[in-house]
Amino acid sequence: MERKQEVSKAVIQRLPRYYRNICELKAEGVQRISSRSLAERMGLTASQIRQDFNCFGGFGQQGYGYNIDKLQEELGAILGLRAGRTAILLGAGNLGRALLNNFDFAASGFRLLCAFDADPALTGKTFGGYEVRDSSTLDAFLEAHHPDAAVLTIPRGNAPAIARSLVDRGVRGLWNFTGEDLHLEGLGVPVENVHLSDSLMTLCHLIGTDTAEE
Amino acid sequence: MERKQEVSKAVIQRLPRYYRNICELKAEGVQRISSRSLAERMGLTASQIRQDFNCFGGFGQQGYGYNIDKLQEELGAILGLRAGRTAILLGAGNLGRALLNNFDFAASGFRLLCAFDADPALTGKTFGGYEVRDSSTLDAFLEAHHPDAAVLTIPRGNAPAIARSLVDRGVRGLWNFTGEDLHLEGLGVPVENVHLSDSLMTLCHLIGTDTAEE
DNA sequence: TAGATTGTTAATCGATTAACAATC
DNA sequence: TAGATTGTTAATCGATTAACAATC
Numbered sequence: 001m002e003r004k005q006e007v008s009k010a011v012i013q014r015l016p017r018y019y020r021n022i023c024e025l026k027a028e029g030v031q032r033i034s035s036r037s038l039a040e041r042m043g044l045t046a047s048q049i050r051q052d053f054n055c056f057g058g059f060g061q062q063g064y065g066y067n068i069d070k071l072q073e074e075l076g077a078i079l080g081l082r083a084g085r086t087a088i089l090l091g092a093g094n095l096g097r098a099l100l101n102n103f104d105f106a107a108s109g110f111r112l113l114c115a116f117d118a119d120p121a122l123t124g125k126t127f128g129g130y131e132v133r134d135s136s137t138l139d140a141f142l143e144a145h146h147p148d149a150a151v152l153t154i155p156r157g158n159a160p161a162i163a164r165s166l167v168d169r170g171v172r173g174l175w176n177f178t179g180e181d182l183h184l185e186g187l188g189v190p191v192e193n194v195h196l197s198d199s200l201m202t203l204c205h206l207i208g209t210d211t212a213e214e
Numbered sequence: 215m216e217r218k219q220e221v222s223k224a225v226i227q228r229l230p231r232y233y234r235n236i237c238e239l240k241a242e243g244v245q246r247i248s249s250r251s252l253a254e255r256m257g258l259t260a261s262q263i264r265q266d267f268n269c270f271g272g273f274g275q276q277g278y279g280y281n282i283d284k285l286q287e288e289l290g291a292i293l294g295l296r297a298g299r300t301a302i303l304l305g306a307g308n309l310g311r312a313l314l315n316n317f318d319f320a321a322s323g324f325r326l327l328c329a330f331d332a333d334p335a336l337t338g339k340t341f342g343g344y345e346v347r348d349s350s351t352l353d354a355f356l357e358a359h360h361p362d363a364a365v366l367t368i369p370r371g372n373a374p375a376i377a378r379s380l381v382d383r384g385v386r387g388l389w390n391f392t393g394e395d396l397h398l399e400g401l402g403v404p405v406e407n408v409h410l411s412d413s414l415m416t417l418c419h420l421i422g423t424d425t426a427e428e
Numbered sequence: 429t430a431g432a433t434t435g436t437t438a439a440t441c442g443a444t445t446a447a448c449a450a451t452c
Numbered sequence: 453t454a455g456a457t458t459g460t461t462a463a464t465c466g467a468t469t470a471a472c473a474a475t476c
Contacts, residue, residue: 010467016411016415016416017395017409045469047468047469047470050435050436051469058435060433060435061433062434062474063433064433081418095312097312101308102309173420174417191417192417195231200389201230201293201295201322201323202229204295206406210403210404222443224444248457249457250457259444261446262445274458278456
């Protein structure tokens with residue numbers, strides 16, 4: 001049961017963008033596309049696109065290009081969007097509630113089950129159709145439902161300990177908004193750290209150095 | 215007036231993380247650190263850290279390491295955090311309001327001036343201390359205050375046109391939450407695209423392929 | 429068949445790591 | 453001075469691009 005050959009991180013991080021563009025093309029009614037046209041649209045090279053897709057076995061056809069429906073299907077499968085993953089959200093503060101109210105979890109492959117918060121004032125309320133439960137009931141919930149992932153919108157500080165505890169109880173992935181770099185913790189599960197401030201600082205820097213950059 | 219030699223994008227994207235870690239170290243009372251210790255803490259190699267810092271002229275000292283205060287000072291200057299940049303926010307919907315209420319713009323180098331929205335029901339309200347103004351007054355505001363950057367939390371669709379218009383009126387950078395990849399538009403100014411869904415899809419994929427990944 | 433475009437191998441480019449002389 | 457650790461050059465590694473034969 002060998003893994004065919006580790007796909008590089010660079011490729012994996014391009015997959016969602018490919019998927020997004022293919023969905024857009026489909027919505028525009030396009031039925032097929034060549035690596036050259038897609039490259040032009042996305043600001044990549046045709047070569048790179050073909051290399052990337054071939055990491056997963058070619059799904060194109062010589063002389064024709066790539067069928068949009070097939071591509072969407074394949075990329076969706078690779079991303080695991082139809083694997084029926086489940087998630088919970090921890091921390092129904094401002095950020096947590098903003099996600100509950102607005103973010104389309106299903107579009108990214110997750111069914112959000114509910115949220116948890118330590119503040120009793122929030123218990124029982126719903127945001128975006130998701131119920132907030134009391135943190136004291138978390139362990140029992142994990143035991144009963146085994147969510148695949150947890151969204152961490154709790155305050156920083158106790159994040160590493162909570163992450164550890166979640167992983168110990170079977171959570172297999174973390175979407176981390178806490179500002180702590182959890183991937184360093186050796187948790188043994190994938191972590192996606194979201195650092196909005198890093199992004200804005202980068203912009204601050206680029207504004208300073210920019211003359212006529214791409 | 216030659217540029218000393220383009221610093222690679224990979225390095226630039228590590229700068230905020232360096233800055234963040236240095237701030238944490240300072241808060242912990244640490245006064246100096248070697249590339250080796252910092253590497254260990256951040257999960258990088260000492261070599262890489264020294265290479266990175268030397269893109270901007272060495273700010274270390276042989277046999278001693280790096281002084282935390284100096285490092286914070288230098289990284290802050292490189293990032294332009296004290297350049298007094300200003301920004302406005304466009305679109306005071308759920309996401310926009312979440313940022314207004316919670317996000318610390320100043321910590322990333324920007325003074326947020328105010329927000330704009332097309333919905334008259336929001337005009338005059340404040341969120342997080344920031345006033346929402348009517349979109350019809352935007353042009354006059356740009357004329358009068360020349361903000362450096364704009365935060366785009368408007369619905370997708372009209373994003374490219376609005377981005378174009380902002381840039382034409384002097385905006386020098388965009389923090390883009392619209393879901394459209396604006397950097398492709400050839401706007402001629404730096405754009406930071408925030409795609410939360412890409413991040414979550416990546417996690418979905420990694421959960422599927424994970425066995426015992428780092 | 430001729431034209432188009434993939435899949436795939438080889439060449440290039442850039443980024444990371446290793447090594448070590450310089451120096452505090 | 454001896455020890456530590458940088459700054460910097462050289463070696464390695466990986467990712468992107470180019471090229472082209474395979475084939476629809």
